[in-house]
Amino acid sequence: MNQKIKSEIEKSREKDKMLFEQNKFISMGEVMENIAHQWRQPLSQINSSVLVIDDVLHEKNFKDSIIEEKLLEIESLTKYMSNTINDFKNFFDQDKKYETFFLNELIEKSIYIVKGTFKANNIEIENNINNRYEYLGFQNELQHVIVVLLNNAKDAFISRKIIKPKIKIDIKIISNEYHISICDNALGINDEIIDKIFNPYFTTKHKSQGTGLGLYLSKKIVEQSMQGRLEVKNTKEGACFYIILKTADKG
Ligand SMILES: Nc1ncnc2c1ncn2[C@@H]1O[C@H](COP(=O)(O)OP(=O)(O)OP(=O)(O)O)[C@@H](O)[C@H]1O
Ligand SMILES: [Mg+2]
Structure with a gap:
């Protein structure tokens, strides 16, 4: 009898742990969703700032290879960041397709x-x-x-x-x-x-x-x-x- 109770307790403990892991996955997904939402706007703002700087420099006929290179770098880094966010968001997506x-x-x-x-x-x-x-x-x-x-x-x-x-x-x-x-x-x-x-x-x-x-x-x-x-x-x-x-x- 005692043994049976013990094994039932053990089973329910295992279920709890499993539920905890599943919930952890879901809350990670929610965190990612929030970060993605919060970062989308500033990231696109950084990108449009870069475009404005680019335009202004063009208008003033300003040429400098280092500045051009760095502007491209900012562009590709922000792109990389928004791709990363999307990838993580998809990874934790609960909607099974x-x-x-x-x-x-x-x-x-x-x-x-x-x-x-x-x-x-x-x-x-x-x-x-x-x-x-x-x-x-x-x-x-x-x-x-x-x-x-x-x-x-x-x-x-x-x-x-x-x-x-x-x-x-x-x-x-x-x-x-x-x-x-x-x-x-x-x-x-x-x-x-x-x-x-x-x-x-x-x-x-x-x-x-x-x-x-x-x-x-x-x-x-x-x-x-x-x-x-x-x-x-x-x-x-x-x-x-x-x-x-x-x-x-x-x-
Ligand atoms: N590539 C590997 N090389 C050597 N040992 C491995 C390898 N993959 C798994 N193991 C062994 O298998 C065990 C179980 O792996 P499992 O991924 O299920 O759990 P874990 O990595 O210990 O923890 P978690 O659930 O957090 O991933 C590991 O603790 C490790 O001892
Ligand atoms: Mg592991």
């Missing part, structure tokens, strides 16, 4: 999301995808999975102090399936834990750094929303994660 998109483009977008922290940690990403791969599914959810995998590799690079951290990304088509591989050189996952990494709350990280839900939720997304598989293998250099999805039926 079942749509056709290109896997190669989604991977590029995912790389873009982590670009900042990866650059700061000297992590190289070798994206070997040269073709367009059409897919019908939930774009944002799949992007979430890719970002989780990239961030896990990043955490492994940092904690293991890997000298030349590198991630290779590839897509192969094997009998009506896309095999998206994300491989790192962070020394891999120990045999004792490799069967547990997809379990909820399994983490080797400190409490403040990992919830252990990343791979669990990713597997759920791939298997339940996309009817695919999420697999892992160790290589000589590190870990390889495979997102396996059915290619679109054209029938």
Whole structure:
């Protein structure tokens, strides 16, 4: 009897944690929405100021290559900022859309999301995808999975102090399936834990750094929303994660 109560309490605690994670995702989305809203106006104002300066200089026949270069730089930086905001906003978007998109483009977008922290940690990403791969599914959810995998590799690079951290990304088509591989050189996952990494709350990280839900939720997304598989293998250099999805039926 006691045991049963204990396990019920445990279950409801797990549910709470899961709800907490989901709510966290939703509130992050709301924060992004607000920032996007607040920044849109000043960003476009900066851009129009640049245009005015440009015009005035033109009228006065003022020519200076450094000033011209810097004005272009301001323009491209503000563009970059508004693109970034849009990307993050889309990432946290709760409206699930079942749509056709290109896997190669989604991977590029995912790389873009982590670009900042990866650059700061000297992590190289070798994206070997040269073709367009059409897919019908939930774009944002799949992007979430890719970002989780990239961030896990990043955490492994940092904690293991890997000298030349590198991630290779590839897509192969094997009998009506896309095999998206994300491989790192962070020394891999120990045999004792490799069967547990997809379990909820399994983490080797400190409490403040990992919830252990990343791979669990990713597997759920791939298997339940996309009817695919999420697999892992160790290589000589590190870990390889495979997102396996059915290619679109054209029938
Ligand atoms: N690329 C990798 N290299 C080495 N170990 C990994 C890699 N990816 C995952 N792991 C191991 O799997 C565990 C579970 O990963 P998961 O993403 O589910 O949780 P987490 O990263 O610990 O926390 P969070 O839920 O906050 O992401 C990690 O704690 C780590 O030990
Ligand atoms: Mg993780």
